[in-house]
Structures are given as C-alpha cells and as structure tokens.
Amino acid sequence: xxxxxxxxxxxxxxxxxxxxxxxxxxxxxxxxxxxxxxxxxxxxxxxxxxxxxxxxxxxxxxxxxxxxxxxxxxxxxxxxxxxxxxxxxxxxxxxxxxxxxxxxxxxxxxxxxxxxxxxxxxxxxxxxxxxxxxxxxxxxxxxxxxxxxxxxxxxxxxxxxxxxxxxxxxxxxxxxxxxxxxxxxxxxxxxxxxxxxxxxxxxxxxxxxxxxxxxxxxxxxxxxxxxxxxxxxxxxxxxxxxxxxxxxxxxxxxxxxxxxxxxxxxxxxxxxxxxxxxxxxxxxxxxxxxxxxxxxxxxxxxxxxxxxxxxxxxxxxxxxxxxxxxxxxxxxxxxxxxxxxxxxxxxxxxxxxxxxxxxxxxxxxxxxxxxxxxxxxxxxxxxxxxxxxxxxxxxxxxxxxxxxxxxxxxxxxxxxxxxxxxxxxxxxxxxxxxxxxxxxxxxxxxxxxxxxxxxxxxxxxxxxxxxxxxxxxxxxxxxxxxxxxxxxxxxxxxxxxxxxxxxxxxxxxxxxxxxxxxxxxxxxxxxxxxxxxxxxxxxxxxxxxxxxxxxxxxxxxxxxxxxxxxxxxxxxxxxxxxxxx
Ligand code: SF4
Numbered sequence: 001x002x003x004x005x006x007x008x009x010x011x012x013x014x015x016x017x018x019x020x021x022x023x024x025x026x027x028x029x030x031x032x033x034x035x036x037x038x039x040x041x042x043x044x045x046x047x048x049x050x051x052x053x054x055x056x057x058x059x060x061x062x063x064x065x066x067x068x069x070x071x072x073x074x075x076x077x078x079x080x081x082x083x084x085x086x087x088x089x090x091x092x093x094x095x096x097x098x099x100x101x102x103x104x105x106x107x108x109x110x111x112x113x114x115x116x117x118x119x120x121x122x123x124x125x126x127x128x129x130x131x132x133x134x135x136x137x138x139x140x141x142x143x144x145x146x147x148x149x150x151x152x153x154x155x156x157x158x159x160x161x162x163x164x165x166x167x168x169x170x171x172x173x174x175x176x177x178x179x180x181x182x183x184x185x186x187x188x189x190x191x192x193x194x195x196x197x198x199x200x201x202x203x204x205x206x207x208x209x210x211x212x213x214x215x216x217x218x219x220x221x222x223x224x225x226x227x228x229x230x231x232x233x234x235x236x237x238x239x240x241x242x243x244x245x246x247x248x249x250x251x252x253x254x255x256x257x258x259x260x261x262x263x264x265x266x267x268x269x270x271x272x273x274x275x276x277x278x279x280x281x282x283x284x285x286x287x288x289x290x291x292x293x294x295x296x297x298x299x300x301x302x303x304x305x306x307x308x309x310x311x312x313x314x315x316x317x318x319x320x321x322x323x324x325x326x327x328x329x330x331x332x333x334x335x336x337x338x339x340x341x342x343x344x345x346x347x348x349x350x351x352x353x354x355x356x357x358x359x360x361x362x363x364x365x366x367x368x369x370x371x372x373x374x375x376x377x378x379x380x381x382x383x384x385x386x387x388x389x390x391x392x393x394x395x396x397x398x399x400x401x402x403x404x405x406x407x408x409x410x411x412x413x414x415x416x417x418x419x420x421x422x423x424x425x426x427x428x429x430x431x432x433x434x435x436x437x438x439x440x441x442x443x444x445x446x447x448x449x450x451x452x453x454x455x456x457x458x459x460x461x462x463x464x465x466x467x468x469x470x471x472x473x474x475x476x477x478x479x480x481x482x483x484x485x486x487x488x489x490x491x492x493x494x495x496x497x498x499x500x501x502x503x504x505x506x507x508x509x510x511x512x513x514x515x516x517x518x519x520x521x522x523x524x525x526x527x528x529x530x531x532x533x534x535x536x537x538x539x540x541x542x543x544x545x546x547x548x549x550x551x552x553x554x555x556x557x558x559x560x561x562x563x564x565x566x567x568x569x570x571x572x573x574x575x576x577x578x579x580x581x
Pocket of ligand 1: 279317318394
C-alpha cells in the first residue's frame, strides 16, 4: 500500500491511488492470462536422438530475430515492446519462421550469423556447423554438440527504440524480444546435453550490462565484430578450454570479412562498415570504415536473389560513405553504379537501403536524382497508391550547440551552424524524388538545455510540410560508444518541451501517414489521458492535447480552416523547388 500512497516522493490523491490500483490489476490480469495460455502449449521437444547424435556447432537466434517479419524490416522494431498477446499468436502472425530447408536447417538467417557460419564452415567443415531455427534445435542438438552460437540485436529490449516506446506507453511486462530470448535459452536440449553457449551480435552488450549472464545460463558474451576472433574462440570451446565470460573481440581488416555462403534474412548485403563521422552516442563510428568491393557485394546479392529472398537490404550506416572521397564528399559514380548493378540482377524484386546521412545529399543532389528511379520502382512501400522509397536518416537535434558537442562530423563538409539548413534542404531533395525518410531524433543527450530543445522545435516547424516519419528516441548509452559511461535518459526526466517534441512528431506522423485514424486517436487519447496524466505528471497535459488533435481542431475551426495534409505536402514541394531553382 505504501507504494500506492507515496510515489516520486509526494503524497497522492485518492483518485490517483484508485487509478493505479485498477491499472495494476488489469495489467497483472492480462499478464497472467498470457502466461497461463503459454503453459498450455507443448514445448517442441521429444526424446528422440538427433541424426548422427547432433552437430558439433549449432548456430541460431531467437524466434523473433530469425523472422523476416514478412519482409518488413521496420515492423521488426515492434519486437522490443511488451505485447500482451500469447507467443503462439505472435509467432504465427507477427514474426513467422517458415523458411526451412529440406534438411531442417534455416533457409535464411541474420546476416551476422551467416558471416560467422561462413568462417566456421571454412575452418571446421560444413558437416560440423548447422544454422537452425529455434523450433528445430531438437533435430540438431545432441551429445555431439559442443557449442551453441547465438546472435542477437536486442536481447533484453533495451535498445534505443524499445526502451523509449515501452516507457512512453507505460506497457507492463517483458518485451517480446526478451521473452523469445529467454525461451531460446531455456531449450530442453541445452539443459540435457550442456553445450557451451556463446552469444554475440550488436545487442550482446545488454546482457553483462544488465548482469543477466548467469541467470540466462550464457557461458561467454562476445562484444564487437566477429570476423577476426570468432574461429579461435569456437576452437577453444570445442576443445573444452576455459573462455572468459566476456570477450572483447578484435577489429577485423576488410580482407578478413568473407562473403556469405548461404542466404541472409531480408536479403541483407553489407556495402560499407564503420562510419567515422564521430557521433558520440553511436557505435558504428567506433569501427574502422571501409567499403566492400563491388564484386564482393554483387556475389552476395546474386546468392540471395538466387535463393529467393526477393528483397535486397543494402546494409550500411550511410549509403554516401560508399567509396567516399576526402572530407566525406560522396562518390556519385560509385554509388550510382552500385545501385544500378544491384537493380540489374535477376530475381531482385525489392531494394531497400538501411541508412543515409543528410549532408551528402546537399553536397550532390544528383546522386539522389540518379538512384531514386530504381529505388522507387523496387520499393517495398507505397504511398497514396504509388510507389515511394524510404530510408532511415538521423536528424537527432536542431541545436547547433549539441551538434558541436556530440556530432561535429555529422554535417561535414558543412559547419554545425548550417545543420538546420542541411536537414531542410536534404529532406526536400529526398521528397522531390519520392523518397520519404524515417528520421530519428534523440532526446536527452548529455548537457541538453532548454535552448537546445527549442532549437529542435524550431527545426520541426521548418519541416512541418515535409514527408517524413519521425521516430523520437530517448538517449541510450550503448557499450561501444563514446558516451558509454553516461546515464540513459529516462522518461521521468523529460520536461514539457521534450514531451512537446514527442507529441509533435507523432501528430505529424498521423496527419501524414494515417489521417483516417485521427478520430480513433482523438477519442482514445481523451479517454486514456487521465491515466497518462497520472503516470507521467502534469507536464504531459499540453503535449497530449496536441497529440490528440483536439487543440488543432479547435483552433482550425475557430479560424475556419479545414486541414488537409496533402495540401501542406504540395506546398512543401513548391517551397523547395523554388529554393533549389
Ligand atoms: S553519421 Fe550516423 S553512423 Fe555515422 S557516426 Fe553519426 S550516427 Fe553514427
């Protein structure tokens, strides 16, 4: 009861206490229902011995990370949320795992796992390495199995996206990605045959950070890139030698990175690695930067296309780093040739580029104009009935001060003072070419002040007519970043202006991408607003009114304006075209 009476250090009203008791009861009830329904599903394991008593090295990932989300890499982010839906429904509807080879191995697997598999096959022979879906582990793990290698991107659901949206929505329970990760590690065959368990991948840092390694039964966690160190580590594990609990791997040279031998999820193919622009919250910038040769890339594209991945996801932290010139001047010829070469390969139905930075677009807008036709034609997305492409870009902030402190290379070859102009102009060029970016903003960077937040609001105002999907995120200090020692930004630390950024971004997203939901959102927000007011405090009231659309409707009605997002969008085009002509 003490918990209900005192919270955040002050006494609360009886209404607040009643709301919390009811919401805890409802959340608890839902979680119990889900837990109970899970117990009714039989675990897929039988006591039959696997063929040849098992495979010495078995590679895998959790159900969620082995799925291609029906070819929607953006929906994959939902795995970081607690979903009060039984696992078997999620596995069937949200992240199915149905691509299996005749021998029971996985047809597609995460790209990083495929790289590791290639190196291990080269060293230990194909018959000694198998990459499998978690639901088929019982066919491969037996007395002969010595090592299980698991790759993971977000095992505990504490990456940038999952941490932010779980806390905003105040969802209770474990993120789906953690539920599946625990499910994988509790596999009966692991307990029976006791192989060494080694976990690596870009999210592996979360496990020692949360001190969950022993609880999860993991022998060794690998932090960093795999290529140089992984063979030696697996050899020691096969020989039964001691391994450290956490190993920081060595940085590989480009020539040590092999081409994958079997197809990857989403048809992923890496075109560059590392960045070098030096953003302090970012881990790729800590890696050595290189571009892979065109033949290397096309070999992997052909392999994927031949094996029916249909899509090709060009993995990079910035497309414009591909064979970049000095001072981050983009290499138009190389980039255009790369996209055109991928486009020509038989079997490539969709092309998606992972990330791009904004400054090179301003530096040479012809690159976008030359690659956009192929990207739009082979896009996974459609907007208002016609194809449009998307790409993830980082806006992060509108503040010159924060750019200078934490991201002073992000806008090169321009100066930090030009950041807002760079963003507006680059987004305009992308939109002019039917590319509608997904843009991240980071809230709560160390030493963020009120004027920095106001600068971001100012930038959002300049972009109010742009076709963007915003994803505002809370600052998260990742293990492999310059800011790794800093405290994560928590939702409770946000002030009203920071909340304002979140609500404006999501208002923009709804107006532009799903205006048909406006009524539902309006009534839903109004109904739940007392709950969020109580959960997040008084500072949420104004942002929530803005997000609901009530404020806008009220003001517009008073002014006699009927807001049509499409109209705003066309005016954006006109503005930008005028500017660029
Ligand atoms: S530009 Fe992007 S990839 Fe490069 S350091 Fe900054 S955030 Fe990281």
